[in-house]
Amino acid sequence: QQQHPVYSVDEDERAGSSLEFLVPRDLADGFVNNKKENYRFRFQKVFDQTAKQEEIFEHIAKPVADSVLAGYNGTIFAYGQTGSGKTFTITGGAERYSDRGIIPRTLSYLGKIYTTQISYLEIYNEVGYDLLDPRHEAPRLEDLPKVSIMEDNDQNIHLRNLSLQQSASEEEALNLLFLGDTNRIIAETPMNQASTRSHCIFTIHVCSREPGSATLRRSKLHLVDLAGSERVAKSGMEGQLLTEAKYINLSLHYLEQVIIALSEKNRSHIPYRNSMMTSVLRDSLGGNCMTTMIATLSVEKRNVDESIATCRFAQRVALIKNEAQLNEELDPALMINRLKKEVQSLRDELAILIGEQREDQLTEDDIHKLEEQVKAFLDDPDPEVTLQLGPNMRKIHHCFSLLKVSLLQEHIHGRQANITTLTVAFLQGNQHFR
Numbered sequence: 001q002q003q004h005p006v007y008s009v010d011e012d013e014r015a016g017s018s019l020e021f022l023v024p025r026d027l028a029d030g031f032v033n034n035k036k037e038n039y040r041f042r043f044q045k046v047f048d049q050t051a052k053q054e055e056i057f058e059h060i061a062k063p064v065a066d067s068v069l070a071g072y073n074g075t076i077f078a079y080g081q082t083g084s085g086k087t088f089t090i091t092g093g094a095e096r097y098s099d100r101g102i103i104p105r106t107l108s109y110l111g112k113i114y115t116t117q118i119s120y121l122e123i124y125n126e127v128g129y130d131l132l133d134p135r136h137e138a139p140r141l142e143d144l145p146k147v148s149i150m151e152d153n154d155q156n157i158h159l160r161n162l163s164l165q166q167s168a169s170e171e172e173a174l175n176l177l178f179l180g181d182t183n184r185i186i187a188e189t190p191m192n193q194a195s196t197r198s199h200c201i202f203t204i205h206v207c208s209r210e211p212g213s214a215t216l217r218r219s220k221l222h223l224v225d226l227a228g229s230e231r232v233a234k235s236g237m238e239g240q241l242l243t244e245a246k247y248i249n250l251s252l253h254y255l256e257q258v259i260i261a262l263s264e265k266n267r268s269h270i271p272y273r274n275s276m277m278t279s280v281l282r283d284s285l286g287g288n289c290m291t292t293m294i295a296t297l298s299v300e301k302r303n304v305d306e307s308i309a310t311c312r313f314a315q316r317v318a319l320i321k322n323e324a325q326l327n328e329e330l331d332p333a334l335m336i337n338r339l340k341k342e343v344q345s346l347r348d349e350l351a352i353l354i355g356e357q358r359e360d361q362l363t364e365d366d367i368h369k370l371e372e373q374v375k376a377f378l379d380d381p382d383p384e385v386t387l388q389l390g391p392n393m394r395k396i397h398h399c400f401s402l403l404k405v406s407l408l409q410e411h412i413h414g415r416q417a418n419i420t421t422l423t424v425a426f427l428q429g430n431q432h433f434r
């Protein structure tokens with residue numbers, strides 16, 4: 001229907017894609033700076049309306065899913081005004097199988113390789129609810145248990161009343177997604193007939209171990225469908241819708257504050273605690289996480305100011321540089337087994353080197369022979385004489401004990417011992433040992 005396109009996309013293999021809005025002066029409604037007519041934003045990639053869900057998964061979700069499989073945390077979240085396609089991108093459309101979005105495609109991708117646990121959290125007016133709680137059939141939202149945030153001494157976040165559901169197969173995980181989606185709070189707004197009024201965080205917990213390795217990798221992938229980012233004044237809401245919109249705007253504002261703080265160098269305090277969502281996403285926006293943001297735009301003329309606001313937000317997010325760390329922990333039983341095997345193989349190797357199987361203890365016969373050797377060594381008047389013990393640390397230690405006893409006795413009897421010779425004897429034994 002548009003006579004003049006309001007945007008253009010410029011693809012550059014190396015520099016990424018850029019998106020430009022053309023805003024004739026008469027279109028600026030007070031939000032955009034109407035002295036300017038061109039707004040240009042650079043993104044890693046811009047997907048046009050013709051882009052297929054398959055393409056979005058390949059470019060956006062698959063790399064994050066791969067890093068989750070490698071043991072890092074990951075987050076993908078969709079941000080944009082109501083009706084711009086956040087739910088369509090994250091969950092998918094109901095009409096065609098090919099319309100399925102990032103969550104079902106990711107489950108299918110991960111499902112072939114790992115068993116997982118799923119949680120699905122909804123944050124409505126700053127209160128968290130478990131979308132997988134069976135009590136969701138309760139008539140009123142207020143009757144449901146609220147999810148609360150607890151922090152341990154290491155500043156790890158724990159969510160009380162949020163269930164972790166086992167899912168052994170892709171089908172089980174999909175069932176959980178459908179169950180949760182039917183519980184989401186949806187309202188008809190002036191701009192979208194089925195508008196989600198809350199933030200929804202679908203989390204896939206992955207625990208993996210390479211075959212034969214003692215290392216467990218635990219990582220999680222948050223797939224976040226944010227509530228619509230539009231400003232209240234424009235959407236013509238009132239009553240409950242207005243209250244909801246104020247909460248949504250406030251929590252998105254806090255999200256933005258956290259994101260800006262993360263992008264500032266030398267910033268020690270990040271205000272995660274201001275809102276439920278930033279508390280929950282604490283380990284997923286900065287630090288130990290690979291974060292991808294999808295900004296969805298409704299590119300009609302009347303939405304151009306919201307689109308520009310969305311792009312500005314997305315560019316601020318793009319400034320975060322996360323240092324991803326591997327979430328690894330050791331399985332003690334496996335570690336002990338592995339060390340036992342290592343000890344055995346070192347013993348075998350040693351036996352080959354010294355040409356004999358090493359006993360744990362010296363035998364009586366060994367001890368007797370050593371006593372004779374030490375006695376002969378001490379009695380020999382030749383200053384060049386050495387003790388030949390072979391590459392056996394137990395024998396060397398035992399001889400030192402014998403020599404110490406002898407030295408102490410000599411001392412008591414007022415005679416001097418030749419300590420230099422003893423040291424040389426040890427070093428020779430040691431060299432041979434090496």
Ligand SMILES: Nc1ncnc2c1ncn2[C@@H]1O[C@H](COP(=O)(O)OP(=O)(O)OP(=O)(O)O)[C@@H](O)[C@H]1O
Binds near residue numbers: 082088196197227
């Ligand atoms: N790329 C697309 N192709 C086809 N239909 C789409 C696409 N994106 C969105 N739609 C359709 O547009 C409508 C609005 O999209 P959607 O519900 O995903 O928006 P939203 O951003 O999640 O909105 P809200 O914030 O209100 O929940 C839906 O009917 C959806 O099926």
